[in-house]
Amino acid sequence: MANPTIYDVARAAGVATSTVSRVFGKPGRIADATRDRVLQAARELGYEPNPHARALTSQRTQTIAMIVSDITNPHFFELIRGAEMRAKAAAYTLVLVNAEESTRMELEQVRRLTRSVDGFLLAASRQPDDKLADLAAARPVVLINRRVEGVASVVLEPWEGSRQIVAHLASLGHTSLVYLAGPTNSWMAASRWTALRDAAAELGVRAVRTGPYTPTVSSGGAAADAAIGTGATAIVAHNDLLAIGVLRRLADRSVRVPEDVSVVGFDDIFAADLCTPTLTTLGGAHSDVGRAAVEILVESLGQPRSSTPSPQIVLPSQLVLRASTGTAPAGERTTQR
Amino acid sequence: MANPTIYDVARAAGVATSTVSRVFGKPGRIADATRDRVLQAARELGYEPNPHARALTSQRTQTIAMIVSDITNPHFFELIRGAEMRAKAAAYTLVLVNAEESTRMELEQVRRLTRSVDGFLLAASRQPDDKLADLAAARPVVLINRRVEGVASVVLEPWEGSRQIVAHLASLGHTSLVYLAGPTNSWMAASRWTALRDAAAELGVRAVRTGPYTPTVSSGGAAADAAIGTGATAIVAHNDLLAIGVLRRLADRSVRVPEDVSVVGFDDIFAADLCTPTLTTLGGAHSDVGRAAVEILVESLGQPRSSTPSPQIVLPSQLVLRASTGTAPAGERTTQR
């Protein structure tokens, strides 16, 4: 038979369709003997429940959507991976959607998918807070690397991490740093900057910010030039891609790293350990972030809507020291090259 | 209203539900005036068609699944990205599934998703040919970087590319190479090896193979040791991850690249341009591969089943020369280090 239905199974097993449905839906509800008979019949017929028919009445699709602001950023790969694995473990299917850094597209996709998925993972969303609150009010949402009051979220600790970066640089004798900012409406960019600035103030380091820059390797060139113009001896880039772009540009300009200037990134992407020099960066277990996000989401799906307390999880980050940071050059560099 | 249905829209517009359905389904079938009225009503009510109800009768889900043999391999990122973008353009949703290098899991996922998606993209599948033929006979399937008689596929050209690698090495004076093989049932691994071997024979280069190795950085250590043991002056690794692992191990053992030994990879992942030395590798437009695969699949979905001729597309690869290959060392190395 092409597509056996519960009716076929019910007939074969000599029970009612509702019994078959329950065997698959709420196992405890049916006596063992009956259940075995039904399962046996189902197996023989090659029966497979139709997820759409199921979703139609039950409103549950066993699917979650992950909307990523820019799928080309390797930083997300680990995230996606962690989410995918956890989703599979919970018998959920993961739908991957790229928002291409467009808030409009992000909203559109959420609207389009609302009926077909049980919940959303929004990674590094660029929406304004209230928009996100609205979205989350209407459907299960977990934010990733973005924090909004009253909405569940998982973020990789940016504050203490940024402080560690400054402390690291200060201990190397740096007295000034420049932060190459990420996208304007990136929560992470804002968090990093305020934390860097505060820590810098506290430790007597001069901190300035330039940007915003698109967080890509190719933006690194312009960013590097701007950074050098500030005369700072340490460059903290919004993320590793940007930092790698900076390293390249510095190499082209024969600025030595870390002798002349130190460079720090964020994310600890795979490539950070491969570039030359290897990159000091604030990393963390990104796959755990994805995993945790799915976990919270699935958890909340199990409960009656709105009874959930919207957990705000912060996962620890860690400063990974590599070769791109070193002692500050002897004389404070003030001249622009 | 929480979830307006076509009934609500029909009532508001003063038409039958079938009319509303047709307005969304087959636009030409309804007069302009009526259509506008219906759309207007739909907009006012915030109506959004329920994809599950739609799929239930029409059997079309506007969704395709991409099953990837190992989601942690950065090589797939570009592929995924290209596929995702093309899918979105065709108004399809992309479901991403990780098979974790397990053929059993791959089959299971296909079975599980068969009812919920319109077709499958199988990337670097490790299934035996006949299994894949069976799968493809029962549902729309496009293979990626895998070729099976009678099944649609998109692959990045491995043969001429491998030949170019050998030619490149030969021109640098190398007279022996070792291929660090990928997974046993990887079609790509087999294709690469036969092409390398044939080209080597033709050009008077001695070629041996060791392995199989898991295509990861961490496998590179053992692979490098084995490679050195062969005395070959050129190492061709199954992919860039493995090659990067090899580079690391060689550096640890103070074997100079490319002075003592040349190293070549496959895939041209992002990191190939960042490692030290930068890696010569056979690349290609992976995102185009993903894009083309979706394109073929969507195309075939539009036609009546089985009327399609199962195109076998080969996209060009290109040898990217970087710093990991150089002239062969003067005396043939025969001693094991």
Added chain:
DNA sequence: CCGCGCTTGGCAAGCGGTTGCCAAGGGTTG
């Protein structure tokens, strides 16, 4: 002015499950 063919819209029967409600049967208790 009538008949004809074509376009447009309505009717209603599913698509494959889910689930509230009910009844039968078996077991338990006094």
Added chain:
DNA sequence: CAACCCTTGGCAACCGCTTGCCAAGCGCGG
């Protein structure tokens, strides 16, 4: 042994949309 409860399975009404079939209405030619 009767009364009662609990477990188990069946009935049937949907869930929201699609689609084959049919009929009404229209314009047109004769």
